[in-house]
Amino acid sequence: MLRTHTCGELRIADVSKTPTLCGWVHKSRDLGGMTFIDLRDRYGITQLAFNMETNPALCERARKIGREFVLKVTGKVIERSSKNLNIPTGEVEIEVTELVVLNESQTPPFTIEENTDGGDDIRMKYRYLDLRRSNVRANIQLRHKMAQQTRSYLDSKEFIEVETPVLIKSTPEGARDFVVPSRMNQGEFYALPQSPQTFKQLLMVSGFDRYYQIVKCFRDEDLRADRQPEFTQIDCEMSFVEQEDVLNMFEGLVKHLFKNVKGIDIDIMPRMSYADAMKYYGCDKPDTRFEMKFVGLNDVTKSKNFKVFDDAELVVGICAKGCSEYTRKQLDELTEFVKRPQIGATGLVYAKVNLDGTIKSSVDKFYDANDLQKWAAKFDAKPGDLILILAGNADKTRKALSELRLEMGTRLGFRDQSKFSCLWVTDFPLLEFNEEENRYFAMHHPFTSPKPEDIYLLDDNKLGEVRANAYDMVINGVEVGGGSVRIFNKDLQKKMFSILGFTDEEAQSQFGFLMNAFEFGAPPHAGIAFGFDRLCSLFGGENSIRDFIAFPKNNSGRDTMIDAPSAIDEKQLKELGIKI
Numbered sequence: 001m002l003r004t005h006t007c008g009e010l011r012i013a014d015v016s017k018t019p020t021l022c023g024w025v026h027k028s029r030d031l032g033g034m035t036f037i038d039l040r041d042r043y044g045i046t047q048l049a050f051n052m053e054t055n056p057a058l059c060e061r062a063r064k065i066g067r068e069f070v071l072k073v074t075g076k077v078i079e080r081s082s083k084n085l086n087i088p089t090g091e092v093e094i095e096v097t098e099l100v101v102l103n104e105s106q107t108p109p110f111t112i113e114e115n116t117d118g119g120d121d122i123r124m125k126y127r128y129l130d131l132r133r134s135n136v137r138a139n140i141q142l143r144h145k146m147a148q149q150t151r152s153y154l155d156s157k158e159f160i161e162v163e164t165p166v167l168i169k170s171t172p173e174g175a176r177d178f179v180v181p182s183r184m185n186q187g188e189f190y191a192l193p194q195s196p197q198t199f200k201q202l203l204m205v206s207g208f209d210r211y212y213q214i215v216k217c218f219r220d221e222d223l224r225a226d227r228q229p230e231f232t233q234i235d236c237e238m239s240f241v242e243q244e245d246v247l248n249m250f251e252g253l254v255k256h257l258f259k260n261v262k263g264i265d266i267d268i269m270p271r272m273s274y275a276d277a278m279k280y281y282g283c284d285k286p287d288t289r290f291e292m293k294f295v296g297l298n299d300v301t302k303s304k305n306f307k308v309f310d311d312a313e314l315v316v317g318i319c320a321k322g323c324s325e326y327t328r329k330q331l332d333e334l335t336e337f338v339k340r341p342q343i344g345a346t347g348l349v350y351a352k353v354n355l356d357g358t359i360k361s362s363v364d365k366f367y368d369a370n371d372l373q374k375w376a377a378k379f380d381a382k383p384g385d386l387i388l389i390l391a392g393n394a395d396k397t398r399k400a401l402s403e404l405r406l407e408m409g410t411r412l413g414f415r416d417q418s419k420f421s422c423l424w425v426t427d428f429p430l431l432e433f434n435e436e437e438n439r440y441f442a443m444h445h446p447f448t449s450p451k452p453e454d455i456y457l458l459d460d461n462k463l464g465e466v467r468a469n470a471y472d473m474v475i476n477g478v479e480v481g482g483g484s485v486r487i488f489n490k491d492l493q494k495k496m497f498s499i500l501g502f503t504d505e506e507a508q509s510q511f512g513f514l515m516n517a518f519e520f521g522a523p524p525h526a527g528i529a530f531g532f533d534r535l536c537s538l539f540g541g542e543n544s545i546r547d548f549i550a551f552p553k554n555n556s557g558r559d560t561m562i563d564a565p566s567a568i569d570e571k572q573l574k575e576l577g578i579k580i
């Protein structure tokens, strides 16, 4: 090894040792008589001291060294006269006696600091430099630890890690596939997997019983904020289980990760039906770090000549505790917030429960003190509280109020990223109607089993009412995982495809391999996949997944460092039989 110690290792107890360190020049300070260099590696920073009086030649050399040069130094550990107690090595420095410049460096295009001066684009172009920043590196290390702990937990539960192919077959259901042309079978294409779904089900037919894989998945979707075209899942499947078994097993995984990666005990992981999530939070991934549940108000608002409420399919509100003193300006801000096109509400009604118990609303013209007391009672609102109400089409209004609830949660400091609230959302609808295509789509995927007690609804043509044995894990309002109990009966699977608009021939040609496999003794099975990047960013207390991926793509799906995607030459195209 070129070094005896790392740059994060030396302490006061090491004084008078003569270590050799290697690393990058983080910073240097030339004070005339003394030159100091902070030497950095993955483990930390150690201060190097060069003394003009005792070793002028060496000090002269040190003065010429620039940022990010790679050095190898030997010297004596001495106690620092001015200590830096912010870093673990801050009580000592190395009085350098030997200095080797292992490599020079251009001045980096941005500072290698936690708070860098580099914008997103430049950081991505020079990602290898960006990864030198201690916070970005810490994120990647966190990811490593998450993967290790995931493997350790699943291994302890008898799960077997199996790799599934990356070159597979394109299927129409789900998101858009990335495709790869086949040179040997010209005119034909592989697809990159959106998930190993069918393979993991086949592994259950094969008797593997418990499978997992930390696996890359690919979806060619328009990149909404913070989505990556390639992302990683913790993908799992189990045989001879019911929904409850899966929930318990993976609740165990998440608890294990919190405990072993963050030292946090999560004791409760409540369950909530999709129907309740929509009713009380207006969305299927509620942030349960705070309550502020929806309360329906149609019954106490109607027939008072306020047309907006009378005409509304849904009148619904939330109660923000302690906000009755909100100023005109703050209320205007909230109104502006809900009227933004992304939120789409037409207006906001408020009622302030004043400290003296009287209630002042923005619709006093229509509702008297008595009416308003009825509203307050519905929320169990106390003096000092603020009631915020939206009205209109049920779906849209719920969505808008859900956004307003999150906004209020943020304003009130309830969305602390170091607090975690986990939740299972269960009983999702099996099917979702798509107006544009005028047909039903599987809400999760076509292999998800309806709840046995709802199967009759499939025959009654009440497709929208069928609930699935499907579940999501939600942490702090983020969907981190989802899965389902699978169909393992060939006829039910066939029926599902036909409901989704596949002819028998189409179903056979696209998913025949699975349905055929179901004829050879398929066990009951169920599974789940966690979005690994998202889980890591959540554990890291950040919103963006980008900095938890070593080499991510930007918002247009480009890797600007290697400049991909890129054109390929004529010859390659010809070999593939592709004309442009």
Ligand code: ASP
Pocket (backbone or CB within 6 Å): 194, 195, 196, 197, 236, 482, 483, 484, 527, 528, 529
């Ligand atoms: N394959 C599913 C997905 O990618 C997860 C599952 O059902 O296990 O969302």
